[in-house]
Each structure stands twice: as structure tokens, then as C-alpha cells.
Amino acid sequence: MKKQTFPQFTVSLFATYFFFISYNLVYAQLISHFPNNTSPHRCFKDDSIALLGFKDSFTLEGLGLATSWNKDTDCCKWIGITCHETTHRVTSIDLSSGGIMGAIGDNSTLFLLNRLESLNLAFNYFAESLISPNFGQFSYMKHLNLSGSGFVGQVPQELGRLSKLETLDLLANIITMPNFDMIISNMTGLRWLDLGYTKFGSVVFPSLTNITSLKYLGLFSCGLVEEIPFTILNLPRLEYLDVGSNPAIYSNFRLYNWSSPLNYLGLDSVNFSSQIPSSPGQAPYKLLRVIHLSNCNLQGEIPSWIWRIPKLEELRISNNQLIGDPSKFFQEIISPNLQILDLQSNSFTGNISLYYIYQRLPNLMLLALSHNNLTVSTRADSDTSLSMWPVIFGLALSSCNLNEIPHLLKNQSMLNYLDLSNNNLHGEIPKWLLEEGMDTLQALDLSNNFFTGSLKNIPWRGLYFIDLSSNMLHGSLPIPPTTVIWFAAANNNFSGPINPSVCDINFLKLLDLSNNSLGGQFPKCLGNTSFNLMVLNLGLNNIVGTLPSNFTKCSSLQYLDLSHNGLEGTVSRSLAGCKYLQHVNLRSNKFKDEFPLWLHNLPEIQVLDLSYNSLHGSISQKIKNPFPMLQILDLSSNRFNGEIPANYIRGFKGMMNITVEGRHYMGSGVNSMFRDGYTYSMVISIGGVERKYQKIITTLATLDVSNNGFIGKIPDCVGDLVMIHSLNLSHNKITGKIPSSLGNLKMINSLDLSANNFTGQIPQELASLTSMGVFNVSNNQLVGKIPHSNNFDTFQANSYAQNGGLCGFPLRECGQNLSDSWMTKHEHEGSSGRGLLSLSPWEVMSIGYGGGTLVGLAWGCYMLLSGNPFWVTKWAFLIETYVVGFVKKFMERRRRAQRLKAASKSLWHG
CATH class of the missing domain: 1.20.5 (Single alpha-helices involved in coiled-coils or other helix-helix interfaces)
Incomplete structure (x- = not known):
């Protein structure tokens, strides 16, 4: 071995020294990232502890998190966890649809994971937690998804610190963003923003027009009240825009010359009030794949450029005022990829063959032509084979003049929903239809036809919507599968008791079995069936017994109609726990009880009908501000006594100030792909005439306490009910003068004060009630001159009958003597009998001669x-x-x- 010289030894020594120096520096750097770890190859220990603490604060039902997240394993290998390749810090958490239930508080160990870049907690349930300000501590965060996870309250302003965010998804929570502009101003690099169902405290669009990086913008159903600026459609990268279901939103621009590279255009419920331009101008319309223009008040015909979009996959343009012949539309369509076509609720006319449509559009999976002026033929050519038709996902042909069920529905294994309502379909429901889509059918509407026979069972296993209403079906009530959310079988002739197994439907939101021949005892289990039940309508049947005392799972119940049955006993006190009740109808039963004072605790109640029972006693004068939302109250035909409670009248704020804009109807939030919601209905007596209102407009207000034993005077505060349309105090024992404050009821069209003990004159102030079409003060003790006005001069004499001291048109002239008054009174007698003065001279002579002869x-x-x-x-x-x-x-x-x-x-x- 050759001996090293000193220079060589020195070089080797320095090389070794620098090697150890470098090694120590690298090792020190690694240790700085893993100070508590024994090995750099495992998950950062503090992150592991934080994740385990996060897991322990929840109930876990999905993804196998309970077994995967184990302290003895590497957290970088846990389900939903991603770590940095070098530092092994947790950078991404994806627990979407993980079945997580619990709350995220400010002290959650989640906020210790300060290197997070991506967090996806979508579609879990965080127990109505507030979004913690600590979310703003994630300074490295680029993607945050908290959609559909049960968050409530205000979005904290601290979220605006996430300046690196590229994705923010808060869709489908119950949240508000009053400081939207301050939060969004720092997120200049946003590419994806979805705030659907969020409510804002100010306008939104001006803060978005400068975020040029936006590719996806979702503001669905946010209650926006502002104009959409045309600049939104000119954002240079915007591909997805959905601002649908904001009824107060509007726009002055037309679909012309936009520059954004849109492939999804969702403008449902944007009020255009115009026609679609005949040309899109220079707009890149050929990039469009999805167009939603439903409920936009569009008029005229659909221009040909819409049908000539080469890659069009989905067109929804329902609920407008469009005209034309759809048979011509189908000749112009060039896209072979069209899968969804919704033309419902317009004014299209003509005849069209269902088989021709599917020949032209072989990939069409959903076709909706309901509620036009169309006649749809379902007959195929003689050489047509069922095997050639495409797979059908959905078919909506309500009100299309069908005389038979389309045979192309046979052998459809993927059928998801079917609407054949409001047609001329007769006979029994075919057996083959009961076998279609056995595992896939989710919604079926056969209502308003002429189907007969019995239906022993409902075979579809995944059904969530079924409407059999208004047919001629009979026999025992069929019980739907436990997956059903909406079950309506009203207006048939089903008989027998209600099977208690209906209470086993865990997710039931609507049960409408009204107007049948169902009998037996009221099912006790219905009071404890489901936290989800929003509508229960068993009216117009033969159900007897008492109401259960265990309405313990009614926190979602909004509509309760048990009218026209044989129910007796007391009104169940447990209904006081149904805090979201809006409509209570117990009309025409046999209840014997005092006025249910405890109902005044229900803050949302709008309609209360307790008429035609045996309720009795006086109504307490001590309760303050009851029923603040009440608009319709009917206590008629009971046995109430005492004075009309002024404290209740003063509490009826809903009859004093109705601020609903536009034409809307009372209804619950329960909906489906066929129904926007369940509209409330009831019998209302106006002007002595009972009428069934299939829909109740939200501005209607009535008060009826007739046919009781109320005494005393009319409280002056009745004149504060300025939005009332009908007031009926007849057939009581009310005394005193008619208050002049009733002249404030400018909206009233029916005022009935008959059969009481009123004295004095008819107030001149009532002459200003120009909307009043029915007026009745007969059978009182009124005196003086009848007010003279264009309105009062239209009322007949029977409106004033049995008031000996009244004068003026249409009775006697004021100033005539008493005998003249007697003559005039009998001359104007009603149809109950003819007065002596109404006889002709020949009739008088005949009576005289006949009697005289005898x-x-x-x-x-x-x-x-x-x-x-x-x-x-x-x-x-x-x-x-x-x-x-x-x-x-x-x-x-x-x-x-x-x-x-x-x-x-x-x-x-x-």
C-alpha cells in the first residue's frame, strides 16, 4: 500500500470533515422537521396526535375510519390522509361522505394541523356547528370544501385570511355571509367558488367581476336581489356559471355576444322578460353543453341556433311562455349527444309522435313535455321493435292527452322516474308496468287519471316518490317500501284501517291519504313515526278515536289536516312540541275541549281551523302577542263564550302586515323532481259560501268566529287587521255599536255582522271599503241612514233585514212614518215567504171572496x-x-x- 504524503492526508482529512459537517447539517434540518420522531420515515407525531383527537370527538360510520386511524400505524397511510413526500407533514385530508357526526368547536385538534393545503369534509353532519374563525389559521390552504355538512350561522370574516385559496366550496349549508366583499377580496386566485344556498347581506356580483381566474361559479338559490352584470359572462376563464333559483334576480342583458368560454350556463329564474335573440352574435355558443333557462319569463319561439349547438347534452327551458311546434324542433336538432330535454310548462302546440322523437334522438334519456297544449301519440309503426329503443331514464308526459301507456316503456331496466299524470288513462294498472324499473324506479306519478281496481302492493324497492291521487282505486291501502319520502293516495276509494306498518317508513316526509273511505282508530304510531314528516293529511275519511299524546317526533311537521273525521276527546297537548307547524286543520270532528291556548307558542303557524267541533269556554285575555304569523283563523260553529279576546287580535301581526311579493302559495318545503312543493288546501267560508281552495295564496287573511256565544263589544283593535279579506262575527251575542275602525279594513271583501245585538248606526267610514262585495248586518237593532256610496248601493235589502230603525236605499226613504217603514220592510222580504203587500189585487180579491163565502x-x-x-x-x-x-x-x-x-x-x- 502506497504511503500517503502529507498534502494527500490533509485533503482526505478535510474531505472527511466536510462530509461529517454536511451530514450533521442535513440531519439537523431533518430533525427540525421531525423533532419528536425517532425516524424521518414516519408521520409527524404531533399531526398523528391531532388527527386521533379529531377522530375521538366524532361518531364515525363510514370509510372505516374507526379501524384505519390507529395510533400504532403510520398516519400517512390512514384513509383520507395525504402527507408531504419529504417532510411527512399532513397536507391533505379528504373525509367526504365519511359518515362523521359531531361538532367542530374552536378547540378542535383539527386546527393544530398547520401545514394543511387541502381539506374536504363535504357531506358529513357537524351538528349545526358554526364555522370556526380558526379555519382562517390554515395559511397554506388552497382547497377548502365544507359543503353539505350541517354548518350554520355566519361565515367568519377570518376566512378572508386564506389568500392562497383556489377552491372554496360551502354549498348546501345554512349559513350567511354578511361580509362577503371583505372575505372574497383577498382570494384573488380563486378558480372554484360554490356558495349555493348561502344568504348574503349585500350585493355579490361587483366583488366577483375582478376575479379573472374564476372557472367555476355556483350561486344557486342564494336569495339574491340584484342585477347580473354582463361582465360576469365576460370573465376570460369562466366555464361553469349557475345562478339559478334566485327569484328576485334580474338582468337587462340578452344572450348575445358573451365572451366567456362557457360550457355550463345555469340562469334558471333569472327574469329576462324578453325573447331569446335570433342570433348569439360573436358568442362562443358552440362550446355549450348544458343550458338551464327555466322560469325566466322567456317569450316567443326558441331560435334555431339553440338546436344547432353541436355538442349540446342538456337543455332545460321549462316554465316559460314559449310557443311553437316541437315537431319542427326535433327536425333541427343536430347534436347526437342530447340526453336531457325539458320543455315542460310552456305554450307549445301540435301533435307529435313519441317514437319519432326517439328515432331522431337515440341517446335521449330524459324527455319532459308535460303541461303544454300537445297531443302525444304513443303508437309505433307496425314494423317497430321494442328492442331498438334506447335506455330511458325518465319520461314526463303529464297533460299530454295520452290514451294509453307508452309501450316503449316495456323492458326498461334503468327507468328512474315516470310521470303520466293528468291524462285519460283507464283500466287497471298493467302488470308489466309494475315490473319495470324494479330496482331503479325512484319516482312514479299516475295521479289524475281513471285507473281502477286494487293495488295490493307497491313493488319498487327503491321508490321515494309515488302519487296515486285522484283515480278510482279501491280496496286496502297499499303500503309503499320503506324508502319512500312522498306518498300520496288522496281522492280514491281506499277503505279499511291504516296499516300501522306505514309508521316504519323512516324517511317519510309527506303522507296524504285524504278523501278516501279509510276508517278505524287513528294510528297511535303516527305521532311518533319520523323526525322527517312534514305533511300529514288524513282529512275527509272515517277515522275515529283520540289523538295520541306522543307527538314526540314532530319537529319537522308543517302541515296537519285531520278534518272531516270522527275524532273526539281533547286536542293533544303534545302538538305544542311541533314548533314548525304552519297549518293545523281539525275542522268537523267531535273534539270536546277548551281553546288550545298552548298552540300560541307555535311561532310559524299561519292557518288554524277548529270549526265545527264542540269546543267551549272563554278564550284567555292574559296571553300577550299570541300567533304572530297567523293569517287564517276559523273558530266557527263551536260553543265559545265570553268576550272576543282583544289580546289575541293585537297579536295577529300576520293579518296586519303581509309583505310577500309576487304570487305565491302557502306550502311546505317538501318537494321532489315532480313537485316544487306541497301546496296547502282547505275549505274557507267567505260571504256565507264555503269553497275548497286547492291553493291558498300567501296574502290571504280571514277571521271567522261565527255561530258561537261571544258577548260584549267588538274590540277597536279589529280595525288594525288591515290585510284581512273576510271577517265573520255573525250569530253571536255581540252588543254595542259597530266600531268605525272597521273602515280601516281596505282589503276586505266580505263583512258579516248579522244576527247579533248591535245598536246605533252603520258607521259612515264603511262607505270607503270599495273592495267589499258582501255585507250583512241583518237581524240586529241598528237605526239611522244606510251609508250611500257606489259600493253600498249594490247591496240587497236582505243585507239589512230585521233592523226596524234603518232607512235609506234599498229600504224606505228616511223620514217616512212607522207604518210606511212596516210596509217597506215587508215589501222587501226575502225568499223565506211572501209579504201581504206583494200579492196582486186579483190574489187579494180571491182570498177575500173565498174567506167571505165560507x-x-x-x-x-x-x-x-x-x-x-x-x-x-x-x-x-x-x-x-x-x-x-x-x-x-x-x-x-x-x-x-x-x-x-x-x-x-x-x-x-x-
């Missing part, structure tokens, strides 16, 4: 037998003189009354 014969026989004594002759002479004089005066009064009537008629008509 009396004369009897009198003559008596005189012959008695020898015609003098006193009898004298008595007969006196009677004759009196009768002749009476008849003479009677005829003079009749002629005078006829002249007065003719004069009044002449003045009125001319």
Missing part, C-alpha cells in the same frame, strides 16, 4: 136558526163597514208603495 154561509145558517135577531144584524153591518174601509186603505197604500218603488228604480237606473 164566513157568509156559516153566518147565514146561524141567522136562520136564531130567527135573525136585531143585534146580530147590527153587528154584521158594523163588521162590513170596517172591512170595506180597511180594504180601501190597503189598496191606497199598495198603490203608493208601488209608485215609490218605481221612482227609486228610475233614479237608480237612470
Whole structure:
């Protein structure tokens, strides 16, 4: 071995020294990243501890997290965890749809993971947690997804610290962003922003127009009240835009000359109030794949450029005022990829063959033509084979004049939903239809047809919506599968008791079995069936028994209709726990109870109908501000007594200030792909006429306490119910004067105060109620002159009957004597009987001659037998003189009354 010289040894020594120096520096650097780890190849220990603490604070039902996240294993290998390749710090957590339940508080160990770049907790349930300000501590965060996870409250302003965010998804939570502009101003690099269902405290679009990096923008159903600026459609990278279901949103731009490279355009419910331009101008419309323009108040025809989009996959343009012949549309379509076509609820006309449509569009999976003026033919050519038709996902042909079920539905293994309602379909439901889509069918609507026979079972295993209403089905009520959310079988002839197994449907939101022949006891389990139940309608049946005392799972119940049954006993106190009840209808039962005072604790109640029962007693005057949302109250035909409670009247804020804009109907939030919601219905008596309202407009307000035993005066505060349309206080024992404050009820169209003990005059202030079409003060003790106005002059005399002191049109003229008043009163008697003055002279003479002949014969026989004594002759002479004089005066009064009537008629008509 050759001996090293000193220089060589020195070089080797320095090389070795620098090697160890470098090694120590690298090792020190590694140790700085892993100070508590014995090996750099394992997960960072503090991160592991933080994750385990996060796991322990929840209930875990999915993804196998409970077994995967184990302290004895490397956390970088746990389900949903990604670590940095070099530092092994946790940088990404994806626990979406993980079945996680619990709350995320400010002290959650999640916030110790300070190197996180991506966090996805979507579609879990975080127990209505607030979004913690500590989310703003993730300074490295690029992707944050908290969608559909049960967060509530305000989005903290601290979220604006996440300046590196590229993705922010808070879709489908119950949250608000009052400081949206301050939060979003720092996120200049956003590419994906989805805030669907979020509510904002100010306008939104001005803060978005400068984020030029945006590719995806979702603002679905955010309650926006502002104009969409055209600059949104000119963002240079925007490919996805959905601002649908914001009814108050509007736009002055037309679909013309936009520059964004859009492939998804969602503008549902944006009010355009115009036609679609005949040309898109220079817009890159050929990039479009999805177009949503439903409920946009669009008019005219659909221009041909829409049908000539080469890659169009989905077109939804329902609920507009569009016209044209769809058979021509199908000739112009050039896209072979069209899969979804929704033309429902327009004004399209013409005849079209269902088989022709599917020949032209072989990939069409969903076709919706419902609610137009179309006649759809379902007959195929004789040489057509069912095997050639495409797989059908959904078919909506409601109100299309169908006479038979389309045979192309046979052998459809992927059928998901089917709507054949409102047609002319007769006979029993075919057996082959009951076998289609056995595992895939989710929604079926056969309502408003003429189907007969019985339906022993509902065979589809995954069904969540079924509507069999308004047919002629009979037999026992079929029980749907436990997956059902919406079950409606109203207006048939189903009989027998309700099978208790209906209570086993865990996710049931709507149960409408009204207007059948169902009987038996009220199912006790219905009071404890599901936290999800929002609508329970069993009205118009023969159900008996008492209400259960265990409405313990009714926290979601909004609509309860048990009217027209034979229920008795007391109104269940446990209903007070149904805090979201909006509509309670117990009309026409046999309840014997006092007024259910505890109902006033329900803050959302809008409709309360307790009429036609045996409720009794007085209503407490001590409760303050009850029923703040109440708009319709019917207590008629009970046995209530005491004074009308002024404290209740003053609490009816819903009858004083209704601020709903536009034409909307009362209804629950339960909906489906066929229904936007369940609209409330009930019988309302207005002007003495009962009418079934299939829909109740949100601005309707009525108060009916007729046919009871109320006493005392009308409280002056009744005049504060300025939004009321009908007020009925008739057939009580109310006294005093009619308050002039009723003149404030400018919206009223029916006022019935009849059959009470009112005194004094009819207030002149009532003459200003120009909307009033029905007015009745008959059977009281009113006096004085009837108010004169264009409106009052239209009311008939029977509106004032049985008030001897009233005068003025249409009764006697004021100033006539009492006998004239008596004559006028009887001249105007109603259809219950004819007054003496209404007889013709010939009728009077006939009565006189007939009666006189009988009396004369009897009198003559008596005189012959008695020898015609003098006193009898004298008595007969006196009677004759009196009768002749009476008849003479009677005829003079009749002629005078006829002249007065003719004069009044002449003045009125001319």
C-alpha cells in the first residue's frame, strides 16, 4: 500500500470533515422537521396526535375510519390522509361522505394541523356547528370544501385570511355571509367558488367581476336581489356559471355576444322578460353543453341556433311562455349527444309522435313535455321493435292527452322516474308496468287519471316518490317500501284501517291519504313515526278515536289536516312540541275541549281551523302577542263564550302586515323532481259560501268566529287587521255599536255582522271599503241612514233585514212614518215567504171572496136558526163597514208603495 504524503492526508482529512459537517447539517434540518420522531420515515407525531383527537370527538360510520386511524400505524397511510413526500407533514385530508357526526368547536385538534393545503369534509353532519374563525389559521390552504355538512350561522370574516385559496366550496349549508366583499377580496386566485344556498347581506356580483381566474361559479338559490352584470359572462376563464333559483334576480342583458368560454350556463329564474335573440352574435355558443333557462319569463319561439349547438347534452327551458311546434324542433336538432330535454310548462302546440322523437334522438334519456297544449301519440309503426329503443331514464308526459301507456316503456331496466299524470288513462294498472324499473324506479306519478281496481302492493324497492291521487282505486291501502319520502293516495276509494306498518317508513316526509273511505282508530304510531314528516293529511275519511299524546317526533311537521273525521276527546297537548307547524286543520270532528291556548307558542303557524267541533269556554285575555304569523283563523260553529279576546287580535301581526311579493302559495318545503312543493288546501267560508281552495295564496287573511256565544263589544283593535279579506262575527251575542275602525279594513271583501245585538248606526267610514262585495248586518237593532256610496248601493235589502230603525236605499226613504217603514220592510222580504203587500189585487180579491163565502154561509145558517135577531144584524153591518174601509186603505197604500218603488228604480237606473 502506497504511503500517503502529507498534502494527500490533509485533503482526505478535510474531505472527511466536510462530509461529517454536511451530514450533521442535513440531519439537523431533518430533525427540525421531525423533532419528536425517532425516524424521518414516519408521520409527524404531533399531526398523528391531532388527527386521533379529531377522530375521538366524532361518531364515525363510514370509510372505516374507526379501524384505519390507529395510533400504532403510520398516519400517512390512514384513509383520507395525504402527507408531504419529504417532510411527512399532513397536507391533505379528504373525509367526504365519511359518515362523521359531531361538532367542530374552536378547540378542535383539527386546527393544530398547520401545514394543511387541502381539506374536504363535504357531506358529513357537524351538528349545526358554526364555522370556526380558526379555519382562517390554515395559511397554506388552497382547497377548502365544507359543503353539505350541517354548518350554520355566519361565515367568519377570518376566512378572508386564506389568500392562497383556489377552491372554496360551502354549498348546501345554512349559513350567511354578511361580509362577503371583505372575505372574497383577498382570494384573488380563486378558480372554484360554490356558495349555493348561502344568504348574503349585500350585493355579490361587483366583488366577483375582478376575479379573472374564476372557472367555476355556483350561486344557486342564494336569495339574491340584484342585477347580473354582463361582465360576469365576460370573465376570460369562466366555464361553469349557475345562478339559478334566485327569484328576485334580474338582468337587462340578452344572450348575445358573451365572451366567456362557457360550457355550463345555469340562469334558471333569472327574469329576462324578453325573447331569446335570433342570433348569439360573436358568442362562443358552440362550446355549450348544458343550458338551464327555466322560469325566466322567456317569450316567443326558441331560435334555431339553440338546436344547432353541436355538442349540446342538456337543455332545460321549462316554465316559460314559449310557443311553437316541437315537431319542427326535433327536425333541427343536430347534436347526437342530447340526453336531457325539458320543455315542460310552456305554450307549445301540435301533435307529435313519441317514437319519432326517439328515432331522431337515440341517446335521449330524459324527455319532459308535460303541461303544454300537445297531443302525444304513443303508437309505433307496425314494423317497430321494442328492442331498438334506447335506455330511458325518465319520461314526463303529464297533460299530454295520452290514451294509453307508452309501450316503449316495456323492458326498461334503468327507468328512474315516470310521470303520466293528468291524462285519460283507464283500466287497471298493467302488470308489466309494475315490473319495470324494479330496482331503479325512484319516482312514479299516475295521479289524475281513471285507473281502477286494487293495488295490493307497491313493488319498487327503491321508490321515494309515488302519487296515486285522484283515480278510482279501491280496496286496502297499499303500503309503499320503506324508502319512500312522498306518498300520496288522496281522492280514491281506499277503505279499511291504516296499516300501522306505514309508521316504519323512516324517511317519510309527506303522507296524504285524504278523501278516501279509510276508517278505524287513528294510528297511535303516527305521532311518533319520523323526525322527517312534514305533511300529514288524513282529512275527509272515517277515522275515529283520540289523538295520541306522543307527538314526540314532530319537529319537522308543517302541515296537519285531520278534518272531516270522527275524532273526539281533547286536542293533544303534545302538538305544542311541533314548533314548525304552519297549518293545523281539525275542522268537523267531535273534539270536546277548551281553546288550545298552548298552540300560541307555535311561532310559524299561519292557518288554524277548529270549526265545527264542540269546543267551549272563554278564550284567555292574559296571553300577550299570541300567533304572530297567523293569517287564517276559523273558530266557527263551536260553543265559545265570553268576550272576543282583544289580546289575541293585537297579536295577529300576520293579518296586519303581509309583505310577500309576487304570487305565491302557502306550502311546505317538501318537494321532489315532480313537485316544487306541497301546496296547502282547505275549505274557507267567505260571504256565507264555503269553497275548497286547492291553493291558498300567501296574502290571504280571514277571521271567522261565527255561530258561537261571544258577548260584549267588538274590540277597536279589529280595525288594525288591515290585510284581512273576510271577517265573520255573525250569530253571536255581540252588543254595542259597530266600531268605525272597521273602515280601516281596505282589503276586505266580505263583512258579516248579522244576527247579533248591535245598536246605533252603520258607521259612515264603511262607505270607503270599495273592495267589499258582501255585507250583512241583518237581524240586529241598528237605526239611522244606510251609508250611500257606489259600493253600498249594490247591496240587497236582505243585507239589512230585521233592523226596524234603518232607512235609506234599498229600504224606505228616511223620514217616512212607522207604518210606511212596516210596509217597506215587508215589501222587501226575502225568499223565506211572501209579504201581504206583494200579492196582486186579483190574489187579494180571491182570498177575500173565498174567506167571505165560507164566513157568509156559516153566518147565514146561524141567522136562520136564531130567527135573525136585531143585534146580530147590527153587528154584521158594523163588521162590513170596517172591512170595506180597511180594504180601501190597503189598496191606497199598495198603490203608493208601488209608485215609490218605481221612482227609486228610475233614479237608480237612470
